[in-house]
Amino acid sequence: MESGQREKLAVASERAILVACLLPDTEVNPHDPLDELRSLAATAGAVVVDEVLQKRQKPSAKSFLGKGKVQELAERVKLHQAQVIILENDLSPSQIGNIEKVCEVKVLDRSELILDIFAARAQTHEARLQVELAQLEYTYPRLRAMWTHLERIVGGAPAGIGTRGPGEQQLEIDRRIVQRKKSILKKEIESLQARKTREVEARNTDHFTVGLVGYTNAGKSTLFNTVTDGEAYAADQLFATLSTRTREWKLGNGDTVMLSDTVGFVRNLPHHLVASFKATLEEAVHSQLLLVVLDVSDPHCQRQLRTVNEVLDSIGATEQPRLLVLNKIDKVDHNVDLLLLQKEYPDAIPLSAATGRHIDQLVEAVRGHLHGGTVTLTLNLAQADGKALTFLENRATVLERDYQNDRVHMTVKIGHRQLDQLKAMGTSAILPDEHAQTSGSGWGR
Numbered sequence: 001m002e003s004g005q006r007e008k009l010a011v012a013s014e015r016a017i018l019v020a021c022l023l024p025d026t027e028v029n030p031h032d033p034l035d036e037l038r039s040l041a042a043t044a045g046a047v048v049v050d051e052v053l054q055k056r057q058k059p060s061a062k063s064f065l066g067k068g069k070v071q072e073l074a075e076r077v078k079l080h081q082a083q084v085i086i087l088e089n090d091l092s093p094s095q096i097g098n099i100e101k102v103c104e105v106k107v108l109d110r111s112e113l114i115l116d117i118f119a120a121r122a123q124t125h126e127a128r129l130q131v132e133l134a135q136l137e138y139t140y141p142r143l144r145a146m147w148t149h150l151e152r153i154v155g156g157a158p159a160g161i162g163t164r165g166p167g168e169q170q171l172e173i174d175r176r177i178v179q180r181k182k183s184i185l186k187k188e189i190e191s192l193q194a195r196k197t198r199e200v201e202a203r204n205t206d207h208f209t210v211g212l213v214g215y216t217n218a219g220k221s222t223l224f225n226t227v228t229d230g231e232a233y234a235a236d237q238l239f240a241t242l243s244t245r246t247r248e249w250k251l252g253n254g255d256t257v258m259l260s261d262t263v264g265f266v267r268n269l270p271h272h273l274v275a276s277f278k279a280t281l282e283e284a285v286h287s288q289l290l291l292v293v294l295d296v297s298d299p300h301c302q303r304q305l306r307t308v309n310e311v312l313d314s315i316g317a318t319e320q321p322r323l324l325v326l327n328k329i330d331k332v333d334h335n336v337d338l339l340l341l342q343k344e345y346p347d348a349i350p351l352s353a354a355t356g357r358h359i360d361q362l363v364e365a366v367r368g369h370l371h372g373g374t375v376t377l378t379l380n381l382a383q384a385d386g387k388a389l390t391f392l393e394n395r396a397t398v399l400e401r402d403y404q405n406d407r408v409h410m411t412v413k414i415g416h417r418q419l420d421q422l423k424a425m426g427t428s429a430i431l432p433d434e435h436a437q438t439s440g441s442g443w444g445r
């Protein structure tokens, strides 16, 4: 085949060969380096017909894999009548092109596979815009590079990913048009984000907000449905949820919080996706408490927890407390991971979102965070305490506010961690002693 391998990036029901090139710093499961790629491929609907591993000290500049390995792949493609090669590693456009030339089938890297899944799943207007932008940024240069050494232009409207997002058709369009399209998409997304931020902030002042975060397939949507009678889509596949949903969670005794379900994380999420899905995670970034949901029946749950914490740090969700939820305990009896996690995180709550077991403990813990402690303080506005004031408005619940000249006396409900942050921000702002005192119980957990 001399051209057109990549006219259609979707891999649904295609025969796929999975390949991982293991470099000294490749972050995969050493016992089964292809496990995650396998689930991603299955989620995208590919049929895996073969798996290939190669160990190298560094990638080959030309085709990432060694020359002999690429030859071997070409033979395996023929043997299994494979239609696509999917690599664990992220390749440069020309490396992809070079493997395609030898193997005569299309080649996708991990980021493109994830993009493909996102493209198929994106349901809201915003999610679609984000996927489209990410495809323009990531896939377009790769298609373009391929194109330059193709002699013949394949006409006709492509199916599959090309109809969902910007696919092969874009190849015929001038680069400048793509640039213009990108900036229009960015503007549109920015305005959606700004609106969302305003909505989230408005919600935060009315209600205590709780965000569900975690690795994809951890059970966030199941937990969301269990506690809110919501109807978030829960399914045994990766990235079942692609946009955020928020509902009331009644904790009993008249206590209500707003709970948001969010998109799941995955190791090494392509950075264009991290950037573009930040908006989807906006609710999580701004929520006052994060419930980190972990699937303890997954043998890689420890690693997944690390990924989740890293992603949260990278999107700036660092101010609110994180409460660890050890989900799917109905699937395991005292496995080692569960015991280790409980030892390491004594506040973690083991439960089953599916059966409802120990949900009451979660409710109690959230209630503890909701009530936090009450602090009375005075901000001296003449001393440039605008920052502290904004912080309080966003991160605490203001119960009372009384302006007197250049001072504002406030009573706020605030968590431990937030109070520490407030203090670190400039204690001159807070008049101590008789004005600033903490009261009440139920701090944290």
Ligand SMILES: Nc1nc2c(ncn2[C@@H]2O[C@H](COP(=O)(O)OP(=O)(O)OP(=O)(O)O)[C@@H](O)[C@H]2O)c(=O)[nH]1
Residues within 6 Å of the ligand: 214, 215, 216, 217, 218, 219, 220, 221, 222, 223, 233, 234, 235, 236, 237, 238, 239, 240, 241, 242, 262, 263, 264, 265, 327, 328, 329, 330, 331, 351, 352, 353, 354, 355
């Ligand atoms: N056995 C068991 N299965 C569960 C439990 N919670 C969730 N599941 C199953 O795990 C799968 C994934 O659940 P979801 O709720 O869709 O997971 P998610 O975290 O929302 O996933 P994404 O939306 O992809 O990020 C589904 O098949 C659920 O039925 C549980 O407590 N026990």
Ligand SMILES: [Mg+2]
Residues within 6 Å of the ligand: 220, 221, 222, 233, 234, 240, 241, 261, 262
């Ligand atoms: Mg979900």
